Amino acid sequence: MEAHLKGEKGAIAISARSRQASAKRQEAANYLRRYWTLYLLLLLPLVYLVIFKYVPMLYIQIAFKKYSIVKSVWELPWAANYGFEYFIKAFRNRDFLLALKNTIMLNLLDLAVGFPAPIILALVLNELRFKRFKSFTQTIAYMPHFLSWIIVAGLALQVFAPSTGLANNALRSLGLEPIPFLVKSTNWVGTYVFLGVWKNVGWNTIIFLAAITSINPELYEAAAMDGAGRMRRIWHVTLPGIRSTIVVMLIINLGYILGSEFDRPYALGNAMVNDVSSVIATFIYIFGIRGLQFSLTTAVGLFQAAVGVVFLLASDRLAKKYGERGIV
Amino acid sequence: MITSKTSKIGDAIVVLVCLALIALCLAPMIHIAAKSLSSMDSLIRNQVGLWPKGLNVDAYRLVLDDGKFVRALWWTGLLTVVGTVLSLVVTTMAAYPLTYDKLKGKKVVNALFIITMFFNAGIIPMYVLLKNIAFVNKPVVLVIPYCLSVFNMILMRSFMCDLPVSMRESAEIDGAGPIRVLLRIYLPLSKPVIATLVLFYAVGRWNGFSDALMFMNVPKYYPIQLLLYNLINAIQSVDTATLEGTVSPALSESLKAAAIMFATVPILFVYIPLQKYFIAGATLGAVKE
Numbered sequence: 379m380e381a382h383l384k385g386e387k388g389a390i391a392i393s394a395r396s397r398q399a400s401a402k403r404q405e406a407a408n409y410l411r412r413y414w415t416l417y418l419l420l421l422l423p424l425v426y427l428v429i430f431k432y433v434p435m436l437y438i439q440i441a442f443k444k445y446s447i448v449k450s451v452w453e454l455p456w457a458a459n460y461g462f463e464y465f466i467k468a469f470r471n472r473d474f475l476l477a478l479k480n481t482i483m484l485n486l487l488d489l490a491v492g493f494p495a496p497i498i499l500a501l502v503l504n505e506l507r508f509k510r511f512k513s514f515t516q517t518i519a520y521m522p523h524f525l526s527w528i529i530v531a532g533l534a535l536q537v538f539a540p541s542t543g544l545a546n547n548a549l550r551s552l553g554l555e556p557i558p559f560l561v562k563s564t565n566w567v568g569t570y571v572f573l574g575v576w577k578n579v580g581w582n583t584i585i586f587l588a589a590i591t592s593i594n595p596e597l598y599e600a601a602a603m604d605g606a607g608r609m610r611r612i613w614h615v616t617l618p619g620i621r622s623t624i625v626v627m628l629i630i631n632l633g634y635i636l637g638s639e640f641d642r643p644y645a646l647g648n649a650m651v652n653d654v655s656s657v658i659a660t661f662i663y664i665f666g667i668r669g670l671q672f673s674l675t676t677a678v679g680l681f682q683a684a685v686g687v688v689f690l691l692a693s694d695r696l697a698k699k700y701g702e703r704g705i706v
Numbered sequence: 707m708i709t710s711k712t713s714k715i716g717d718a719i720v721v722l723v724c725l726a727l728i729a730l731c732l733a734p735m736i737h738i739a740a741k742s743l744s745s746m747d748s749l750i751r752n753q754v755g756l757w758p759k760g761l762n763v764d765a766y767r768l769v770l771d772d773g774k775f776v777r778a779l780w781w782t783g784l785l786t787v788v789g790t791v792l793s794l795v796v797t798t799m800a801a802y803p804l805t806y807d808k809l810k811g812k813k814v815v816n817a818l819f820i821i822t823m824f825f826n827a828g829i830i831p832m833y834v835l836l837k838n839i840a841f842v843n844k845p846v847v848l849v850i851p852y853c854l855s856v857f858n859m860i861l862m863r864s865f866m867c868d869l870p871v872s873m874r875e876s877a878e879i880d881g882a883g884p885i886r887v888l889l890r891i892y893l894p895l896s897k898p899v900i901a902t903l904v905l906f907y908a909v910g911r912w913n914g915f916s917d918a919l920m921f922m923n924v925p926k927y928y929p930i931q932l933l934l935y936n937l938i939n940a941i942q943s944v945d946t947a948t949l950e951g952t953v954s955p956a957l958s959e960s961l962k963a964a965a966i967m968f969a970t971v972p973i974l975f976v977y978i979p980l981q982k983y984f985i986a987g988a989t990l991g992a993v994k995e
Binding site for chain 1: 712717720735741749752754799802810815819822825826828831835851853859884885905916939959966969970973977978
């Protein structure tokens with residue numbers, strides 16, 4: 379009797395479950411009928427993503443194998459030293475070590491100069507009271523961002539030309555010695571950093587200006603009530619108000635410390651300044667695509683990407699430890 | 707309260723800083739424009755600063771007489787138009803479905819996109835892929851491999867997410883499917899972000915250099931930036947290879963300046979009408995979400 383009851387209860391439970399299941403199926407069918415077009419839309423971007431972003435990730439194995447043009451990537455023999463032969467070779471390669479050193483040096487200088495510059499400019503722009511003049515300034519200041527590095531290099535070569543350039547003409551008219559801006563290594567580094575600021579300082583203010591607009595205006599009123607002047611308002615209201623944005627941008631920039639642009643050093647560089655202008659990206663181009671050392675340069679690229687991820691996650695962790703929001 | 711005198715001095719300093727910034731941004735471009743329009747004589751005598759001396763358009767005429775350069779301008783224009791349209795279509799196809807909260811698998815798709823922002827296989831694996839699928843040295847290599855920017859996709863998605871859901875819901879009650887909602891409601895309302903992305907994609911393609919340098923070895927498909935690079939560095943100076951032997955370096959100077967102008971002015975034509983859409987900055991601030 380008891381067993382029978384139990385059985386009955388079980389049967390009811392099962393039929394309830396199957397009803398639930400069929401209701402779920404029904405729901406899923408309804409859902410798909412309504413939204414299948416969304417999946418259809420996603421199909422093309424996903425195919426793109428798989429082919430052009432994820433398949434190349436499979437080819438990273440080239441870094442651990444001996445590359446040969448005639449074999450498919452999967453058939454290549456493993457490299458010596460448990461596959462790490464090319465990483466060892468890279469760190470014994472003087473050209474790579476130079477490129478690594480230059481990458482870090484140029485990125486650190488960029489960070490030191492190029493990171494605070496847009497914050498300061500954003501603070502200045504925010505103090506500008508004349509609306510139309512402000513948007514005019516912004517329009518002009520954002521413009522260099524849209525010029526390619528090739529164009530910027532073209533401009534720089536003419537502006538900084540030793541004998542006919544605008545900059546050296548100005549120096550001469552002030553009675554100063556002309557400066558070889560782009561042909562002497564130390565000057566080249568300075569010019570490289572300066573041009574980076576020139577091209578991007580305006581553009582990079584956007585994110586800070588957006589953060590400033592989200593500061594509660596009552597804070598400014600309260601500060602004014604307490605008799606705070608302009609500098610104190612900037613220091614005690616505006617800057618703290620955009621702190622989390624500054625931290626997020628710093629994380630992203632730190633994550634990029636081993637990253638390297640290609641166009642910028644390649645377009646600005648010349649034979650006289652190779653000792654400072656060769657970076658990882660140009661190394662990969664010259665020794666990989668031109669020199670056909672695919673395994674070595676894939677290993678270098680992987681090293682660069684992996685360090686990038688580690689730096690990004692580490693600086694994110696650090697930011698969170700100090701109570702900031704982080705990005706991941 | 708703030709005394710008006712110190713505040714006025716502060717305002718004056720702020721305006722001066724902005725004027726200096728404007729001058730710094732414009733001076734190089736004005737200098738190049740002046741050089742491109744100056745006579746050789748004044749260039750040799752190093753008289754050209756921010757204003758052309760001995761106004762003439764010989765340099766422009768020489769550049770326009772160079773068939774390869776003119777061809778590259780048209781070719782890059784075509785690449786830019788085709789590339790921008792394709793990029794916008796693919797970006798919309800990715801961004802719009804991800805605005806549906808209820809979409810199953812949304813998290814996975816999102817993650818697939820985000821991962822590629824943090825980790826990238828590198829140039830050589832990309833090159834091997836393009837070789838394997840026979841894209842290298844084909845015009846298509848300048849259009850497809852970089853047609854979708856995840857950053858731009860997120861920009862569009864966050865803009866669309868900020869549109870009121872109630873509009874979509876009432877359209878759905880009226881029996882409109884997702885595609886209809888996209889075409890009738892979302893796209894018309896997304897004009898500011900579309901304008902911004904047109905600017906980003908179009909300028910990106912017009913300025914594209916390294917993909918052509920690495921993946922395109924057929925001179926007749928060289929985009930303008932590659933030609934400009936070669937011209938500036940006198941590697942295979944367009945027609946100046948023949949010219950330079952016969953004419954002075956001053957001409958090559960004004961020729962380079964004119965070539966730079968040809969590469970720059972189209973950017974300004976796109977930038978100036980479209981810049982007002984992101985100048986408020988609101989759309990770009992959303993990216994960090």
